[in-house]
Amino acid sequence: MTDFSSLRRTMVDTQLRTNKITDERILTSMLEIPRELFVPEEKAPLAYIDEDIQLSGGRCLPEPMIIARLIQMAKISSDDVVLDVACATGYSSAVVGRIATAVVALDSHAELAAAATKNLASLGLDNVVVETGPIEAGWPDQAPFDVILINGACEKVPDALLEQLSDRGRLCAIDCGGDGPGVARIWNKTDAVVSSRVVFDANVPRLPEFNRPRSFSFQ
Numbered sequence: 623m624t625d626f627s628s629l630r631r632t633m634v635d636t637q638l639r640t641n642k643i644t645d646e647r648i649l650t651s652m653l654e655i656p657r658e659l660f661v662p663e664e665k666a667p668l669a670y671i672d673e674d675i676q677l678s679g680g681r682c683l684p685e686p687m688i689i690a691r692l693i694q695m696a697k698i699s700s701d702d703v704v705l706d707v708a709c710a711t712g713y714s715s716a717v718v719g720r721i722a723t724a725v726v727a728l729d730s731h732a733e734l735a736a737a738a739t740k741n742l743a744s745l746g747l748d749n750v751v752v753e754t755g756p757i758e759a760g761w762p763d764q765a766p767f768d769v770i771l772i773n774g775a776c777e778k779v780p781d782a783l784l785e786q787l788s789d790r791g792r793l794c795a796i797d798c799g800g801d802g803p804g805v806a807r808i809w810n811k812t813d814a815v816v817s818s819r820v821v822f823d824a825n826v827p828r829l830p831e832f833n834r835p836r837s838f839s840f841q
Contacts, residue, residue: 626658629670633657633686637672643690651720652690657683659741660713674826679731681710684773684826688806689714692771692794695808695821698722702768705786707757708829712738712750714773719750726764727752730831758831760786767791774829775804787811796824799834 634653643649658669661683665675675683693714698704704722706715711734715727719742727742727750729735735754742750753761758780760770766788772779772795779795787793793809797820804825809818 624658624667626656626666626669630654630657633670633672637685637687638690641687641691643687643694645694647721648690648693648717651717652686655713655716655720655745657686657713659744660711660716676827677710677734679710679734680830681708681729681731681734682774682827683710683713688796688824688826689717689773691822691824692796692806693718693721695806696769696771696792696794698769703764704769704771705761705764705767705783706771706773707760707783708773708831709738709752710734710773712741712752714771715750715752716742716745716747718771719747722769723749725750726761726767728755728757728761730755730757756831757829758782762786769794771795772829772832773826774832775826776829776832777834778832779809780832784809784811784816787816789813796826798825798828 658666698721702722704725706727709715709727719725739752760783765786770793775796775798777799791811796804797807798804805820806822806824
């Protein structure tokens with residue numbers, strides 16, 4: 623029988639602490655939340671490996687270190703309201719739900735959203751609500767958000783999401799729109815002006831909803 627508790631401890635000690643994760647709230651959250659609950663049953667023994675795990679609907683569960691570093695660079699406070707985009711089965715939403723005051727978990731795949739709702743309810747996280755809709759549109763009904771997290775690589779972050787940031791809000795995502803490897807980037811909004819900076823190199827599967835429109839060229 624798989625000892626998931628031991629695997630969680632090893633993940634925290636060897637994947638997170640050794641990769642600049644210093645926020646004890648994140649470490650505690652990821653130590654306590656059963657990651658195996660958020661993957662298909664046949665993949666449960668792989669839940670704590672340092673690789674992305676493919677889910678249905680073109681979604682994946684990013685490796686633990688990527689999730690932890692994105693959350694850490696967002697500097698989420700206990701008063702923040704967070705939009706978790708492409709939440710899939712809800713793991714990142716569960717981690718953030720232990721830190722923020724409220725989380726809106728968003729996915730366009732109804733099956734995944736239903737799984738996220740079930741998973742989060744089983745953990746008693748009543749400050750996380752799961753919504754179903756186009757992820758590139760965000761969730762304007764609950765905007766503005768102090769933090770927006772995107773679980774996947776983006777060629778371009780839609781203006782609709784940046785518009786849903788509060789003043790001094792932060793959006794964190796993996797930017798794959800350049801010529802080189804992907805990078806984790808944070809967008810900051812101050813007085814309606816948005817700026818961004820790169821924090822670390824990272825590669826995760828792309829979200830097709832965030833691809834740049836392709837233009838036709840005539841030969």
